[in-house]
Amino acid sequence: MEIEENYLYTKEHEWVSIEDNIATMGISDYAQEALGDVTYVELPAQEDEVEQFEQFVSVESVKAASDIFAPMGGKVIEINHKLEDNPALINKDCYVKGWIAKIEVRDMDESTNLMSAEEYRNYLESLGA
């Protein structure tokens, strides 16, 4: 199970990489592995305002649909349109090419609610992963 060292993680297995006040997010290797082949990503609309941990994306695999939650609150300023035709990018490269959305962060302090890579690794172990 790969974990990107410099990213932050949620208990729901989203990752986020924050630069200045822009948070790029996606789902972790653990999450894509658990989902299986991603067949559809329901992306949020640009300009959508989301709260931290609010459901704002839905990812479908062959047999199921899963809710994805915003790791940071703010305004959606960019979405990964490549996922519309090629949702399997999430399986192939979940941490780079398979990013889902960029959020303009409202309150940087919300990052204290997230786990570091080290904490996420321990969290996965506690789940028996």
Added chain:
Amino acid sequence: MTTETSLHFTPLADEHIALGAKMVGFGGWSMPLQYDSILAEWEVNRKGASIFDCSHMGEFIIKGDAVDCGLDRILIQTISDMPPNTCRYGAMLNDSAGVIDDLIVYRKAEQEWMIVVNAANIEKDARHFRASLKPGTHFEDVSLMTAKLDLQGPRSREVLKEMAGGIEKLTYYSFDQFQISGIPCLISRTGYTGELGFEIYCPWEKCKEIWKMILNNATVKPTGLGVRDVLRVEMCYSLYGHELEENISPLQAGLDKFIDGKKDFIGRKALLSRGEETRGVGYFISSSRKSPRAGHKIFDAQGNDAGIVTSGTFSPALQLGIGIGLVSPACKAAGTKIFFGDEKNQVAAAVTKRPFYKNGSLKA
């Protein structure tokens, strides 16, 4: 709900784990969901040859004259005209014309029958047979002695004939006795995928040997229940617990062509008196990759409640979502625009004719 500890295991439980399968509870059994990605397993089945462990399914042996022993009256399909060594799909109903189970009848001899039923229904089906057959009729539940392997796919015949000479002569829905490396097997040309394929019934304790022998052929890959469900939805085959239930009639489920209208059978009277059904089975294709899921609602073009999704999946063949549902009569005609989803989010779809997948090697 069945708990983890009470699950049954097939003779291949260790093999599945060793092959890295994700295991899942299904019908009271611990079964492989997938060994590889579901899309990869779909490719193997539709283009090569894949093998499924279906040892969880139930098998009963009944001996007697079709009519005299009461078997004919239990089943909706004709059986008395079946030539020996052929199979026939059908179902049995309760007194109110609901489906107790769908099943395949094998005529092993003039007066010997094998009935193959769904794993989750073995106990209730056995009870129904015992209660409905003429007293004294030979009835035997051989489910736990009989393993079943499904070898399916356009290349299944060339693989299997190397091990069981003569299987290439089997026609669709016929069977015979064969030996694989000295092990007696009943092999039928049947399946649940829409591809050319065979179901191999063998002794429980010999199943592992046959499984390994078949997987020794590099053409064959193991495939799980995940892709099995995708394949059967692409073919519009019913699955008990989804399209078929005790409160759904065979007419609602689209099993019309399997019903023998000339004979008497349990549930017939109720079936004739049901009148026009408010809901019947329908098949629809999503307008996008977003897929319907069992339990989603179906709405007509005006947004009125028009039914419920019973099975849904992403179709690798169509690269779109596909679904089966129980829908109002107005939404059954091919081309009708409908929507699926919940009150908040709906996706456009179009009703179509069965099956979704039309290029299968089934009758090759």
